[in-house]
Amino acid sequence: MKHIISPTDLTVSELRELLDLAEEIIRDPKKYSDICHGKKLATLFYEPSTRTRLSFEAAMLNLGGSVLGFSSADSSSAAKGESVADTIRVISYYADICAMRHPKEGAPLVASLYSSIPIINAGDGGHNHPTQTFTDLLTIKNLKGRLDCLTVGFCGDLKFGRTVHSLIGALSRYKNTKFVLISPEELMLPAYIREEVIEANH
Numbered sequence: 001m002k003h004i005i006s007p008t009d010l011t012v013s014e015l016r017e018l019l020d021l022a023e024e025i026i027r028d029p030k031k032y033s034d035i036c037h038g039k040k041l042a043t044l045f046y047e048p049s050t051r052t053r054l055s056f057e058a059a060m061l062n063l064g065g066s067v068l069g070f071s072s073a074d075s076s077s078a079a080k081g082e083s084v085a086d087t088i089r090v091i092s093y094y095a096d097i098c099a100m101r102h103p104k105e106g107a108p109l110v111a112s113l114y115s116s117i118p119i120i121n122a123g124d125g126g127h128n129h130p131t132q133t134f135t136d137l138l139t140i141k142n143l144k145g146r147l148d149c150l151t152v153g154f155c156g157d158l159k160f161g162r163t164v165h166s167l168i169g170a171l172s173r174y175k176n177t178k179f180v181l182i183s184p185e186e187l188m189l190p191a192y193i194r195e196e197v198i199e200a201n202h
Contacts, residue, residue, distance in 0.1 A: 003112040003119045007170040008128040015170070019138050029062065036065030042095035043069035044054045044087065044111075045122070046078060052131070053121050056099045068095060085114040092116040099131075100124075126160035133166040148174040155182040158189040165193055 025032050041060040046054050057067045070076045088111040091098055097118045100108045105125035112119040123129045141147055152171055154164050156183055171177050181189055
């Protein structure tokens with residue numbers, strides 16, 4: 001069982017296989033329209049989401065599965081003080097896989113420690129958003145024909161932007177990748193990403 005908390009939880013080889021599969025599903029959706037028959041996806045969204053939550057739900061339905069879950073913490077037992085650990089222990093009996101979004105960094109990782117089903121991080125605070133990264137990588141691959149030897153620019157909020165953190169982490173593993181980072185000083189890329197991710201891979 002593999003959890004996806006960070007895009008780097010997948011090796012470059014596994015990521016290639018995932019993107020190839022995504023392209024195959026796009027080309028021939030009917031071939032995969034029943035592959036998740038009898039399977040349930042739990043969507044645990046502790047903060048508001050439109051595109052991410054609905055894309056998870058649409059994907060599961062398109063693959064023949066079903067969906068259960070909540071779209072805000074207020075509509076769950078979290079509003080009564082239930083911990084992430086207790087929630088995921090229960091949800092593990094109801095579903096086969098779980099997509100979780102949470103305002104606190106590290107919450108999906110905590111969930112993975114108590115879960116008997118795979119946890120997919122659908123965004124945790126300003127930390128990570130791996131599934132958005134996979135979509136971004138597929139888009140870049142389709143537009144540029146490759147994921148290595150690229151110069152990629154990021155502009156704006158580089159401090160709290162979880163999509164930026166995830167995408168930089170994933171792209172930094174491809175050879176000859178360069179980054180151009182533009183932001184106000186107060187919104188610069190966190191030092192830990194610069195040191196642990198970029199410098200460690202170059």
